[in-house]
Amino acid sequence: MTDYKFDIDGKKLSTEEIDAKKDFDSFYKGVQTKGKSLFQKVWFWASTGMATIIIGTLLFNNSNDFSNAFAEKVKKDPVSPDNLTEKPFVNPPFDDLIVEADIFKVNANKGGIFKSRYGSILRIPALAFFNKKGKTITNKTIDIRFTEYKDVADQIISGIPMTYDSAGTKYMFSSAGMVEIRGFIGDSAVNLNPEKPIEIEMKSDYSSTEYNFYCLDEKNKKWDYLGKDSVGKPEPIKLTKEEINAQFPEVKKEDVIIPENQIDAELQKAPEYQKRNRKSIQIQAQVEELSLSTPTLPIKADKEAEKFSLDIIEEENPELAMYKDVQFQLEKGESINPNHANQNWNNVSLEKGENHEVLITFSKTNSHQKVQYKAIPVLDGEAFEKAMQAYNEHIGKSEDLKKKLKDAKKQIKFLRKEIKAKAINKQLLEAKFERLEQIATLEKAKLENIGIISEVKRYFSVNNMGVFNCDRAEKMIVKNNSIIKNIKFGRNVNEAIIIDIFPDLNGIYQHTSLINTDFNEYSNSTKTIGICNKKIGVLKDIINGSQIFTVKGKPKTKNDLIEWLEL
Amino acid sequence: MRYPYKTGNKLKTIAVNINPQYHKTEDQINSEQQLVEAAKVDTKNFRPIYNKYYEIVFRFIFQRTGNEEITTDIVSEVFYKALNNLQKYEFRGLPFSSWLLRIAHNETIKHYRKASRSRVVKLQTEHLQNLTEEENENYLEELKPYLLTVLKGLKIDDLQLIEMRFFEGRPFKEIAEIMNKKESAIKMKIYRILEKLKVSLQKK
Numbered sequence: 078m079t080d081y082k083f084d085i086d087g088k089k090l091s092t093e094e095i096d097a098k099k100d101f102d103s104f105y106k107g108v109q110t111k112g113k114s115l116f117q118k119v120w121f122w123a124s125t126g127m128a129t130i131i132i133g134t135l136l137f138n139n140s141n142d143f144s145n146a147f148a149e150k151v152k153k154d155p156v157s158p159d160n161l162t163e164k165p166f167v168n169p170p171f172d173d174l175i176v177e178a179d180i181f182k183v184n185a186n187k188g189g190i191f192k193s194r195y196g197s198i199l200r201i202p203a204l205a206f207f208n209k210k211g212k213t214i215t216n217k218t219i220d221i222r223f224t225e226y227k228d229v230a231d232q233i234i235s236g237i238p239m240t241y242d243s244a245g246t247k248y249m250f251s252s253a254g255m256v257e258i259r260g261f262i263g264d265s266a267v268n269l270n271p272e273k274p275i276e277i278e279m280k281s282d283y284s285s286t287e288y289n290f291y292c293l294d295e296k297n298k299k300w301d302y303l304g305k306d307s308v309g310k311p312e313p314i315k316l317t318k319e320e321i322n323a324q325f326p327e328v329k330k331e332d333v334i335i336p337e338n339q340i341d342a343e344l345q346k347a348p349e350y351q352k353r354n355r356k357s358i359q360i361q362a363q364v365e366e367l368s369l370s371t372p373t374l375p376i377k378a379d380k381e382a383e384k385f386s387l388d389i390i391e392e393e394n395p396e397l398a399m400y401k402d403v404q405f406q407l408e409k410g411e412s413i414n415p416n417h418a419n420q421n422w423n424n425v426s427l428e429k430g431e432n433h434e435v436l437i438t439f440s441k442t443n444s445h446q447k448v449q450y451k452a453i454p455v456l457d458g459e460a461f462e463k464a465m466q467a468y469n470e471h472i473g474k475s476e477d478l479k480k481k482l483k484d485a486k487k488q489i490k491f492l493r494k495e496i497k498a499k500a501i502n503k504q505l506l507e508a509k510f511e512r513l514e515q516i517a518t519l520e521k522a523k524l525e526n527i528g529i530i531s532e533v534k535r536y537f538s539v540n541n542m543g544v545f546n547c548d549r550a551e552k553m554i555v556k557n558n559s560i561i562k563n564i565k566f567g568r569n570v571n572e573a574i575i576i577d578i579f580p581d582l583n584g585i586y587q588h589t590s591l592i593n594t595d596f597n598e599y600s601n602s603t604k605t606i607g608i609c610n611k612k613i614g615v616l617k618d619i620i621n622g623s624q625i626f627t628v629k630g631k632p633k634t635k636n637d638l639i640e641w642l643e644l
Numbered sequence: 645m646r647y648p649y650k651t652g653n654k655l656k657t658i659a660v661n662i663n664p665q666y667h668k669t670e671d672q673i674n675s676e677q678q679l680v681e682a683a684k685v686d687t688k689n690f691r692p693i694y695n696k697y698y699e700i701v702f703r704f705i706f707q708r709t710g711n712e713e714i715t716t717d718i719v720s721e722v723f724y725k726a727l728n729n730l731q732k733y734e735f736r737g738l739p740f741s742s743w744l745l746r747i748a749h750n751e752t753i754k755h756y757r758k759a760s761r762s763r764v765v766k767l768q769t770e771h772l773q774n775l776t777e778e779e780n781e782n783y784l785e786e787l788k789p790y791l792l793t794v795l796k797g798l799k800i801d802d803l804q805l806i807e808m809r810f811f812e813g814r815p816f817k818e819i820a821e822i823m824n825k826k827e828s829a830i831k832m833k834i835y836r837i838l839e840k841l842k843v844s845l846q847k848k
Contacts, residue, residue: 081765086769088710104720105687
């Protein structure tokens with residue numbers, strides 16, 4: 078009879094598809110690792126030696142502690158210490174600890190879209206489920222149990238093997254996310270119609286496209302490579318310029334209004350202003366002081382006009398001292414009454430009138446007689462020159478001070494302008510930032526409204542129930558290799574489940590430690606733990622083949638693991 | 645090349661579409677030999693060989709597994725064995741690919757023994773056309789179930805010769821090299837299988 082099956086008009090591969098699988102460098106590295114002949118390998122001699130010792134011991138010393146079962150195991154598989162003890166393929170190490178799953182109630186006729194606790198989306202088509210006989214399930218509610226294994230703690234709890242074997246070379250899985258999907262009606266498992274795959278958008282923290290997509294083949298105890306998932310990184314939703322401007326008009330400089338009192342307040346706080354203001358006040362005071370003593374413009378005496386002078390005794394009439402050299406010039410054509418000129422007037426008062434005129438009143442203390450003359454104070458000769466010079470000097474000084482005052486005020490004005498410009502720019506920038514924030518908030522709100530969150534999603538579809546993993550196979554690099562003589566896990570034990578932890582790669586590597594077998598320490602592992610009798614221990618040291626664990630206990634929660642293993 | 649046989653009242657012939665991929669000029673074969681010699685000196689020089697023959701080996705195995713993942717693994721094993729045994733390779737005027745394909749053939753058999761699965765024979769409808777040289781597509785469709793039935797009646801060893809010769813278009817010489825048999829023996833074997841097919845078809 079035939080022992081083959083025909084695949085008629087099946088998938089044809091293009092040269093490009095085949096070329097994509099071609100990777101000489103990886104192949105060559107693999108060759109270098111496994112390229113040593115059997116007899117060249119350390120473990121071969123170790124295993125051979127060990128097997129010899131065991132056989133010898135069994136023949137000549139029946140009282141030895143070695144069990145027959147163990148010897149049988151070694152005989153069966155002397156070169157694979159990692160697999161010496163048979164354990165369930167998926168072997169959750171802790172009885173009371175599981176990774177929490179989402180349960181979705183799915184109408185088998187309609188299917189539906191479901192969101193997990195982490196934000197992953199499942200799109201389940203209508204009539205997607207088969208019963209055990211392969212018939213489509215209708216009019217039933219299916220419980221879909223969806224579990225996401227997000228981190229190394231979840232991986233440890235799950236007991237799902239995170240190792241991958243490719244052509245005899247072992248790799249660990251660096252996971253971008255692993256999910257388990259199962260369907261039930263009551264306690265009975267249901268299958269998925271392969272032609273109606275469930276589409277999954279898995280929320281992930283890893284955006285690399287270097288990950289492959291695998292399905293756990295629990296029957297054959299291996300991971301099946303299914304291809305590649307696709308990665309979706311949410312692009313920020315860009316609003317159009319029109320939308321942005323309509324909702325958030327662009328802020329312009331001229332739109333920024335700052336109250337004057339605010340600027341003044343800012344100005345007064347400025348040390349430069351205080352300095353300049355002090356100077357200004359000082360100059361102002363000088364100007365005012367000077368203006369009080371501003372002399373009248375000296376008028377030169379008219380030779381034609383009649384004049385008289387006052388005989389002033391400065392000591393007695395200091396207020397008139399300024400008129401000592403002054404002549405009082407009458408209007409043209411007027412003259413002094415000679416009678417008045419020859420009398421002794423012991424009181425003289427001067428009152429300023431218009432146009433430089435002075436009203437001079439002469440009176441006597443012993444009579445009511447008094448006379449008045451309107452005259453203009455004038456100077457002549459040297460006195461005029463001196464007065465003119467003094468006047469000019471005073472005016473010059475005054476002008477100078479006024480100029481300084483003007484400059485000081487100008488500087489303050491300039492400083493104020495500067496402060497105002499700075500305040501406007503600051504406010505403008507703040508307004509612009511605020512606008513950008515508002516736009517970003519709107520964009521984020523839009524993202525959330527349409528269900529796209531700010532993290533990476535990996536897209537794939539599954540056409541069977543099971544465990545699916547977006548992974549990258551990372552080669553295990555052996556740092557040390559030793560024969561384990563003793564396992565101290567609180568007390569001495571014969572074996573322990575070993576888990577190497579790689580937090581940076583979000584992966585673990587599970588193997589077994591068994592006395593008198595090879596044990597590998599891997600260079601890229603940050604921590605190695607052991608599990609024995611449901612208890613966790615952290616590998617402290619290996620001294621002369623003696624493995625020493627610090628026992629932490631039986632974890633009750635995921636947090637226990639995180640705390641104990643400092644994850 | 646045509647092999648006459650009769651189905652019912654119609655005289656049919658079997659045609660072979662020779663795939664040029666497997667046919668090399670003397671110069672090409674000599675140039676391959678230089679690549680092999682370089683790789684013998686330093687295994688790093690195996691890269692051009694790997695790159696050159698990857699597709700040929702991949703297609704050969706994929707034809708027999710129909711599974712990309714399994715094929716990738718077997719291909720790696722083939723090249724690993726080839727590299728490890730390169731010193732033993734002797735140039736006999738045949739393309740290097742024949743030697744690689746012999747390893748591929750053995751590794752595929754080994755895989756099926758280990759996996760306890762049915763061997764896959766990938767087949768395109770036009771391959772059946774190669775067998776019959778039937779131009780009329782309608783008639784070919786009519787003939788297809790009969791052809792498949794008679795092919796299924798063949799032993800796996802016989803079927804793989806048909807596969808290599810008519811589905812993959814390999815020359816007798818190359819088939820002989822892959823199967824590690826003499827060319828004349830392969831020719832004779834294939835004639836006999838065809839005779840058997842002819843008889844089976846006439847019975848249908």
